[in-house]
Amino acid sequence: MNEPLAQRLRPKTLADVCGQQHLLAEGQVFRRTIESGRIPNMIFYGPSGTGKTTVARIIAENSGMTLHKLNGTSCGTGDIKAVLKDIGTLAGAGGILLYLDEIQYLNKKQQQSLLECIEDGSVTLIASTTENPYFYIYNALLSRCTVFEFKPLSAADVERGIRNALKKLSASEPQPVTMDEDACAYLAESAGGDLRKALGCLDFVVTAAPVDEGEKHVTLGMVQQVTRRTAMRYDRDGDDHYDIVSAYQKSMRGSDPNAALHYLARLLEAGDLPSACRRLMVCACEDVGLAYPQIIPIVKAAVDAANMVGLPEARLPLADAVILVATSPKSNSAHDAINAAIADVQAGRTGPIPRQLQNKHFDGEDAAVKGQNYKYAHDFENHWVEQQYLPDVLKDVKYYTFGDNRTEQAARAYWAKIKGEDKL
Known part of the structure; x- marks a missing residue:
């Protein structure tokens, strides 16, 4: 069998493991716990190729316990039950250590089958996962284990x-x-x-x-x-994807065009054109917004061009748009306003639509005030007239506050003049 080099050269001791010094350095709690010989239930979380399996195997092989190895991609409930049969037998007299790789692939029922034996200490679990355990591992199992993060190697x-x-x-x-x-x-x-x-x-x-x-x-x-094509780790359904798109938008929001271009390049090199376009459009609306409202159709045009020409040429209109978004003035006033309005609706703070705004022109016999009494704004000077638009229970609520950028401040000054607020 042609065994892979990484397998042939797998370290045999913790001292030989590359990286992860926050866990493995002399004096660290993790290292001291392992060397004490009392192995707790643990979950190793981190990207592939960072030593999770290696460290788990070193611990398991030096524990003195009967070792069982399972992989979440291929094992089933029957395999787990076969391990548990050793409990209380001569084979498990020194304790049973279950090393479970890729635990995120086990379903909830399979994970639940481990709870009782882990709780009473008849089985010690060391599991590893490349996915965030707080999303993919059953909470009751997670609460019985200590999670250790393995970081990408330098x-x-x-x-x-x-x-x-x-x-x-x-x-x-x-x-x-x-x-x-x-x-x-x-x-x-x-x-x-x-x-x-x-x-x-x-x-x-x-x-x-x-x-x-x-x-x-x-x-x-x-x-x-x-x-040439192996320099970057990327999984469209994994943490790396969400980390990159998060950093991409936050860099644009933070007005750093260089960082934004870097994360755009990572998305494009991974072939993830949809994520690059989607987050760019979101950022234009959410983070630039009313500070430069014309940016929305501009970015939309760039996104349309990118999707029309495809990769690799799509990098050109997207780079233009990313730099524009990153260097534009910022305002999240519309973002905050709609979130506040939605919060009221979700909390049930709505109330009847004011009579003057309703789409009906006939009042029932029980109506206290007859007539719709809607004031048509265009019939008044400056196309504005004071009138209640919100329901009674919300009539004094203000969701939107003008941002401090030039565009919104110009609008604020205009309406202050129209409404006579500048004279107060």
Whole structure:
């Protein structure tokens, strides 16, 4: 069997694991707890290739307990019940440790089947997931475990793993393996914090590397051929997607065109044109809004152009629009106003529509005041007349407050003059 390089070189001790020093460094609570030999129920959460499975296996193999390994992508309730049968038997005399990878793929019933044995300590659970456990793991199970976050590796951490792999490859391959410094640095940077990805690329180029003067030599050009499209982690249904689109909109809202372009580039490189367009339109309406209301049709035109030409040319109108949104004055006054209005409606604060606004012209016999008495604004000076428009229960409510930008302040001054408020 052709075992992947990442599997062949998997660390055997916590000290050999690259990165995650917030958990694994000497003196950290996590490290001290593991070394104490008393293993609690734990859930490891973080991106792929950051050491979750490796750390879990190291803990499990050094625990002295009977180890069972299951994967949420393939196991069922029957597999879980088979593990639980060892409880109280000679096979489970030293304790049972269940290592459950990709736990997010288990349904609620399957997760519930673990509750009792975890509660009474007959089974110790170590689970790992690439998805946010607070969204994907049953709350009762989550409350019985401690969640530890595994963070994306830095380029320096990945480079350390690559260099360790090169040493072991040189010792195991028929010919020594060498790698140019710039090739090693490029591979570490392009892995996007995923050591498994970097080792997969390394395995590929070492296999393809020609033998030169008795050794296999890996160059920058060889690495670039296998890493061109692997530099970024992205899953349209996962946390990375939501983190990127969140950072994209927040950068535009924060008026940082450089950061906004960076996240736009990440979305486009992942081929996610719909998210790039949707968040751009939302930002134009929500964050620029009435400070520059003409931006909405401008951005809509850019989005239409992007969808018409498709990628890669779509980057051009989108870049124009992103820079425009990021550098425009900002106002969320309309956003706050509609949210306040919706909150009143959802809370049941509505009331009857004022009689003068109703779409009927006949009053019943029980009407206290006869006649609609609607005042047509265009019949009055400046096309405005004072009149109640909100229901009685809300007649004094103000949802909208003029923003402090030039456009809204001009509108505020205009209406203050029309309504005579500037003379008060």
